[in-house]
Amino acid sequence: MNAEILAIGSELLTPLRSDSNALYLTAKLLEHGITVGARVTVADDRALLESAFRTALSRADVVVATGGLGPTEDDLTREAAAAALGRGLRRDPAILETLRERFARYGRVMAPVNEKQADVIEGGRVLPNSRGTAPGQAVDADGRLLVLLPGPPSEMQPMFESQVLPLIGARAGGAVLRTRVLRIASMSESDVEQALAPIYTAFTNPRTTILGAPGQVELHLTAQAASDAEAEQRIEALASRLREPLAGRIYSEDGRELPEVVAALLLERGLRLALAESCTGGLLAARLTEVPGASGFFERAYVTYGNQAKLDLLGVDPAALARAGAVSEETARAMAVGARTRSRTDIGVGITGIAGPDGGTADKPVGLVFIALDGAAGARTRRAHFPGGRDRVRFQATQAALEMIRRGLLGLSPL
Amino acid sequence: MNAEILAIGSELLTPLRSDSNALYLTAKLLEHGITVGARVTVADDRALLESAFRTALSRADVVVATGGLGPTEDDLTREAAAAALGRGLRRDPAILETLRERFARYGRVMAPVNEKQADVIEGGRVLPNSRGTAPGQAVDADGRLLVLLPGPPSEMQPMFESQVLPLIGARAGGAVLRTRVLRIASMSESDVEQALAPIYTAFTNPRTTILGAPGQVELHLTAQAASDAEAEQRIEALASRLREPLAGRIYSEDGRELPEVVAALLLERGLRLALAESCTGGLLAARLTEVPGASGFFERAYVTYGNQAKLDLLGVDPAALARAGAVSEETARAMAVGARTRSRTDIGVGITGIAGPDGGTADKPVGLVFIALDGAAGARTRRAHFPGGRDRVRFQATQAALEMIRRGLLGLSPL
Numbered sequence: 001m002n003a004e005i006l007a008i009g010s011e012l013l014t015p016l017r018s019d020s021n022a023l024y025l026t027a028k029l030l031e032h033g034i035t036v037g038a039r040v041t042v043a044d045d046r047a048l049l050e051s052a053f054r055t056a057l058s059r060a061d062v063v064v065a066t067g068g069l070g071p072t073e074d075d076l077t078r079e080a081a082a083a084a085l086g087r088g089l090r091r092d093p094a095i096l097e098t099l100r101e102r103f104a105r106y107g108r109v110m111a112p113v114n115e116k117q118a119d120v121i122e123g124g125r126v127l128p129n130s131r132g133t134a135p136g137q138a139v140d141a142d143g144r145l146l147v148l149l150p151g152p153p154s155e156m157q158p159m160f161e162s163q164v165l166p167l168i169g170a171r172a173g174g175a176v177l178r179t180r181v182l183r184i185a186s187m188s189e190s191d192v193e194q195a196l197a198p199i200y201t202a203f204t205n206p207r208t209t210i211l212g213a214p215g216q217v218e219l220h221l222t223a224q225a226a227s228d229a230e231a232e233q234r235i236e237a238l239a240s241r242l243r244e245p246l247a248g249r250i251y252s253e254d255g256r257e258l259p260e261v262v263a264a265l266l267l268e269r270g271l272r273l274a275l276a277e278s279c280t281g282g283l284l285a286a287r288l289t290e291v292p293g294a295s296g297f298f299e300r301a302y303v304t305y306g307n308q309a310k311l312d313l314l315g316v317d318p319a320a321l322a323r324a325g326a327v328s329e330e331t332a333r334a335m336a337v338g339a340r341t342r343s344r345t346d347i348g349v350g351i352t353g354i355a356g357p358d359g360g361t362a363d364k365p366v367g368l369v370f371i372a373l374d375g376a377a378g379a380r381t382r383r384a385h386f387p388g389g390r391d392r393v394r395f396q397a398t399q400a401a402l403e404m405i406r407r408g409l410l411g412l413s414p415l
Numbered sequence: 416m417n418a419e420i421l422a423i424g425s426e427l428l429t430p431l432r433s434d435s436n437a438l439y440l441t442a443k444l445l446e447h448g449i450t451v452g453a454r455v456t457v458a459d460d461r462a463l464l465e466s467a468f469r470t471a472l473s474r475a476d477v478v479v480a481t482g483g484l485g486p487t488e489d490d491l492t493r494e495a496a497a498a499a500l501g502r503g504l505r506r507d508p509a510i511l512e513t514l515r516e517r518f519a520r521y522g523r524v525m526a527p528v529n530e531k532q533a534d535v536i537e538g539g540r541v542l543p544n545s546r547g548t549a550p551g552q553a554v555d556a557d558g559r560l561l562v563l564l565p566g567p568p569s570e571m572q573p574m575f576e577s578q579v580l581p582l583i584g585a586r587a588g589g590a591v592l593r594t595r596v597l598r599i600a601s602m603s604e605s606d607v608e609q610a611l612a613p614i615y616t617a618f619t620n621p622r623t624t625i626l627g628a629p630g631q632v633e634l635h636l637t638a639q640a641a642s643d644a645e646a647e648q649r650i651e652a653l654a655s656r657l658r659e660p661l662a663g664r665i666y667s668e669d670g671r672e673l674p675e676v677v678a679a680l681l682l683e684r685g686l687r688l689a690l691a692e693s694c695t696g697g698l699l700a701a702r703l704t705e706v707p708g709a710s711g712f713f714e715r716a717y718v719t720y721g722n723q724a725k726l727d728l729l730g731v732d733p734a735a736l737a738r739a740g741a742v743s744e745e746t747a748r749a750m751a752v753g754a755r756t757r758s759r760t761d762i763g764v765g766i767t768g769i770a771g772p773d774g775g776t777a778d779k780p781v782g783l784v785f786i787a788l789d790g791a792a793g794a795r796t797r798r799a800h801f802p803g804g805r806d807r808v809r810f811q812a813t814q815a816a817l818e819m820i821r822r823g824l825l826g827l828s829p830l
Contacts, residue, residue: 011626013441013450013451013452013453013454014441014445014624014626014635015438015441015442015445015626015633018433018438023430023433026428026429026430027430030429030430035428035458036428036458037428037457037458037460037463038428038455038456038457038458038463038467039428039455039456040453040454040455040456041453041454041455042452042453043450043451043452043453045452047474048452048453048474051470051473051474052453052470055466055467055470058466059462059463059466209429211426211429211430218430220429275718277697280701280704281700281701281703281704281705281709281713281716282692282697282698282699282700282701282704282716282718283697283701283704284697285696285697285700285701285718286695286696286697286698286700286701288696289695289696289697289698289718289720290696290805290806290809292771292772292773292805293773294696294720295720295721298696298720298721299720299721299723299724300717300718300719300720300721300724300728301696301697301716301718301720302715302717302718302728303690303697303700303704303715303716303717303718304715305704305709305710305713305714305715305716306710306713306714306715308714309714309715309758312757312758313715313717313728342727343724343727356707357707358707358708390705390707391705394705
């Protein structure tokens with residue numbers, strides 16, 4: 001089964017907005033084993049919309065559209081979808097009644113313009129929206145499934161999960177599709193592939209897809225089965241084989257990102273940490289404190305961008321700094337030790353490097369980063385050379401530091 | 416003139432990748448006054464691709480496709496576009512020669528599979544690619560312009576700017592379209608609209624679009640004229656009217672984001688700053704150090720998440736902290752003063768607040784943030800209450816702090 005996603009709204013075709021609905025739906029459909037063949041963002045234009053619906057219905061088994069279900073003149077989704085299907089719209093009295101009640105509850109009289117929110121495509125089924133005025137609808141169109149959902153994510157997401165996924169599941173003929181995502185940090189896509197391809201290519205159910213991004217690789221294992229339990233069993237049979245050669249490098253199988261995993265480990269053990277960041281300039285602190293409840297494990301960070309800050313705040317030895325340079329294993333280690341001892345926390349982390357675009361030399365090129373740990377996660381240092389521009393180097397450095405903390409806490413060998 | 420963008424590649428339909436090319440092209444086309452009617456992301460599937468090209472060519476004046484021009488079996492853009500146009504492909508001997516030379520330069524013999532990169536759609540024009548093997552092409556298709564560009568942004572972007580924009584300009588019939596973006600921080604979209612709509616609605620050339628995002632509003636002014644100079648003149652005539660009621664609130668008219676603007680002001684004046692961050696947890700430091708050359712103005716940040724860190728590192732008075740609480744104007748001010756004096760820099764910034772989701776009370780709800788400045792940008796404090804979840808609150812707090820620094824440096828009144 002393949003799907004197509006239509007994100008509707010002229011505001012989505014301007015630089016400030018992103019198609020978060022389309023990305024959410026892509027991820028959710030993939031999790032359920034459904035490939036997305038195309039993702040289309042369309043302006044609020046009647047002819048464009050009708051053409052987009054017609055094209056999508058000509059090539060996809062499932063078409064999910066979001067947005068354009070409101071009461072304004074720009075909200076054309078219902079009309080365009082009906083026209084593309086060659087069907088009419090009927091005004092649903094039950095929806096009309098619900099709309100009127102909703103307005104009355106706020107002491108307002110419903111303006112006639114709102115009535116079109118009660119229009120349903122002939123043969124369509126209403127999908128109730130408990131969080132907003134615009135209901136969704138699902139239409140069986142010559143064996144294809146067309147779903148219209150409202151644009152606000154807080155309305156769309158629960159409707160998709162509770163009402164649309166079961167409809168899609170029913171079309172899979174009772175078969176259940178489940179995907180588990182295995183995440184790995186600080187390892188290249190080709191290294192993961194080389195280590196694991198001999199194993200997963202021997203399995204056709206689940207099938208495996210590898211996805212790589214800077215500092216992260218994901219393995220998507222999708223199984224088809226008669227029941228959830230059987231799908232899980234099939235996935236686990238392969239996952240257990242994949243874990244062996246990777247020896248602890250998979251950091252998450254439950255959807256969590258690396259900062260959340262490290263945060264949970266620290267909270268579990270009642271450990272607190274302090275950071276000393278130079279080239280990452282606070283990015284590691286920002287990523288860790290993005291996790292709700294960060295105050296349970298995060299005590300402080302010293303963003304020691306200038307050398308004077310390294311001396312003042314971390315007690316880095318000026319002679320050593322002059323000798324080895326700010327970007328050196330020795331300085332990274334002194335930063336980690338300084339962060340831990342001066343904050344009286346359990347773990348200290350030091351990061352120093354050259355993020356670029358300038359400042360690189362033959363000896364110390366752009367992308368060179370030293371990371372050091374001190375304390376309850378072990379005393380370790382790592383020298384890494386990250387590819388890419390300033391942003392990528394900085395992100396990969398934070399990813400590598402998080403992975404070092406995780407491995408240290410779990411007693412896994414250094415990389 | 417309206418455009419449609421096709422981003423080609425199955426990897427773009429997985430959660431780890433984003434359509435950065437499509438977003439770049441949307442922004443660039445808008446800057447040149449061309450509306451994007453639809454943006455389509457398509458998998459590497461021959462039938463889907465052909466259908467996407469056919470649909471796009473049926474409804475847009477300009478179709479720009481990126482990706483799928485490489486040598487592998489999955490690279491189907493040339494074939495699909497030719498089929499959609501009902502034209503053949505010819506193998507271009509000059510491209511073939513260039514490809515062979517490129518391989519020879521690296522001491523390799525070109526495999527036959529690479530030859531298809533020399534295929535050009537009948538009637539198409541080759542767009543040279545100085546940074547990669549796959550050239551682009553431009554085809555006039557019954558009055559519509561179809562452009563194929565390679566996927567890597569480092570190849571695609573310079574080709575688009577130097578080769579495609581002039582082609583599009585030529586089609587505008589000598590008319591020039593120019594857009595200037597006016598950026599405003601820490602002001603709501605509706606407040607901007609209320610202040611400015613009476614002015615810009617009186618202008619039809621340039622026309623104005625307002626776009627809002629958390630912590631930022633953009634005004635896009637698009638003028639059509641016979642020459643660049645005239646378009647600029649028209650834009651300036653409106654922009655100068657819009658600046659008055661906003662009294663210095665527009666922070667950028669040249670594409671720069673707020674951290675870059677603040678960085679440039681600090682560098683210009685030779686001022687250095689130090690931050691003390693609590694609820695933003697290093698995010699302001701990370702945003703400022705993302706600017707290349709940040710070491711010229713950024714000395715250090717104290718990420719004092721825990722209270723002990725505020726006492727140790729910033730000299731916040733324990734009695735005052737106990738009395739007013741960590742989230743208070745008094746603590747924010749003490750943090751800013753501590754950051755400046757202890758780092759011996761020119762400007763200190765203090766931020767403390769409740770980012771959520773927990774920790775809010777009736778008195779101090781989630782989203783409440785105090786920001787203080789001390790030193791060469793003035794001694795100022797601001798109490799703000801930001802809407803939204805943890806991420807939004809944190810981002811808006813950094814945006815408000817940057818705007819305070821900017822206004823302080825320019826001697827503008829506090830907000």
